Amino acid sequence: MAKVSKEELREAISKLPRVKLVYLPTPLEDCPRFSEALGGANVLVKRDDCTGLAFGVNKSRKHEFIFGEAKAQGADCMIHGAASQSNYSRQLTAACAKMGMKAYLTPRRDERSKEVGIQGNLLLDTIMGADITLVNTEGGKSQGDVQKEIAEKLREEGHKPYVVGRHDAVLGAVAYAECGLEIYEQLKALGLKADYVCMASGSGTQAGVALAGKALGAGWQVCGFRPSRGGDNAAVSTNIAKLANEAAELLNLDVVVEPEDVPNIDEYAGEAYGIVSREGCEAVELLGRTEGIILDPIYVGKAMSGVINHIRKGKIKNDQTAVFLHTGGTPALFAYNKEIVDEMGYSVKIVGE
Numbered sequence: 230m231a232k233v234s235k236e237e238l239r240e241a242i243s244k245l246p247r248v249k250l251v252y253l254p255t256p257l258e259d260c261p262r263f264s265e266a267l268g269g270a271n272v273l274v275k276r277d278d279c280t281g282l283a284f285g286v287n288k289s290r291k292h293e294f295i296f297g298e299a300k301a302q303g304a305d306c307m308i309h310g311a312a313s314q315s316n317y318s319r320q321l322t323a324a325c326a327k328m329g330m331k332a333y334l335t336p337r338r339d340e341r342s343k344e345v346g347i348q349g350n351l352l353l354d355t356i357m358g359a360d361i362t363l364v365n366t367e368g369g370k371s372q373g374d375v376q377k378e379i380a381e382k383l384r385e386e387g388h389k390p391y392v393v394g395r396h397d398a399v400l401g402a403v404a405y406a407e408c409g410l411e412i413y414e415q416l417k418a419l420g421l422k423a424d425y426v427c428m429a430s431g432s433g434t435q436a437g438v439a440l441a442g443k444a445l446g447a448g449w450q451v452c453g454f455r456p457s458r459g460g461d462n463a464a465v466s467t468n469i470a471k472l473a474n475e476a477a478e479l480l481n482l483d484v485v486v487e488p489e490d491v492p493n494i495d496e497y498a499g500e501a502y503g504i505v506s507r508e509g510c511e512a513v514e515l516l517g518r519t520e521g522i523i524l525d526p527i528y529v530g531k532a533m534s535g536v537i538n539h540i541r542k543g544k545i546k547n548d549q550t551a552v553f554l555h556t557g558g559t560p561a562l563f564a565y566n567k568e569i570v571d572e573m574g575y576s577v578k579i580v581g582e
């Protein structure tokens with residue numbers, strides 16, 4: 230049963246500070262050839278890889294709120310650091326370019342950066358003008374230490390940096406409550422009801438879609454496939470529910486998301502975060518060959534391998550409808566070209582040599 234109307238949810242979201250960065254709503258695409266290849270279940274893909282900002286990703290949406298907050302605080306530059314192939318950093322840099330701000334990135338000097346150098350997301354960060362310091366975390370300094378040093382220096386120079394922190398995940402949940410609202414409206418227009426909404430997520434994205442689903446009485450089950458191995462599934466669900474409820478509080482909504490509303494598993498993460506899996510590569514290939522939609526091998530390809538498995542095993546039934554939320558991340562594909570080609574045994578013919 231709906232606790233909140235579409236209009237009330239939209240109105241609640243519209244009260245937060247926000248800037249315009251992306252094209253919304255993103256399309257909800259029917260995938261008949263993919264569904265047929267799986268022999269059952271109607272699968273639609275919500276194309277959040279198509280937000281229009283530097284190849285898109287789920288971070289595009291939340292950056293509208295993060296930059297809204299940063300601007301309201303008078304910030305003139307942004308500081309962030311994660312993996313060297315971070316989709317987040319790419320989107321932050323793209324948003325900075327659009328807002329006329331400088332991005333300071335402190336990515337990990339991880340294996341990927343040693344293997345491929347300035348490629349994939351790191352190439353895009355560089356093109357878009359980020360100031361990048363790769364941090365070898367075994368060298369005594371953490372990314373946080375380096376960010377503090379950069380922030381101090383910037384403040385001494387008269388700048389006002391915004392350092393991305395945990396609050397960011399709550400704004401991500403708010404942004405994905407809006408995405409959930411879009412899915413709800415798009416399904417309605419198609420005369421459909423989803424049984425499942427599935428995605429790669431271990432935090433805000435799943436929290437937001439679950440919050441919207443519960444608020445609107447959408448009746449879908451939200452399934453999260455996290456990209457890293459390990460961690461306790463129940464503890465992850467508890468944290469996601471907490472984020473959803475913090476977002477509900479920020480939006481002043483009387484809706485409670487319980488841990489059982491947000492199941493999240495690591496079963497399809499492969500060996501570890503950042504290492505391609507056979508099943509993930511097969512999922513990338515299948516959607517590419519049936520629908521011309523490209524997934525990344527680290528987040529979304531692995532999550533889609535979970536959905537494929539759920540359909541093949543009958544956990545998602547033939548007469549059911551599943552929306553797969555494509556959270557983007559496509560540029561990372563190019564930083565894993567060698568692993569993908571080796572795993573899948575891809576080759577091309579050469580003539581004339």
Ligand SMILES: Cc1ncc(COP(=O)(O)O)c(C=O)c1O
Nearest residue numbers: 316430431432433434556557558
């Ligand atoms: C492509 C992609 N999908 C999904 C996620 C997971 O998002 P979250 O756990 O923040 O909800 C990320 C996070 O970086 C991502 O880059």
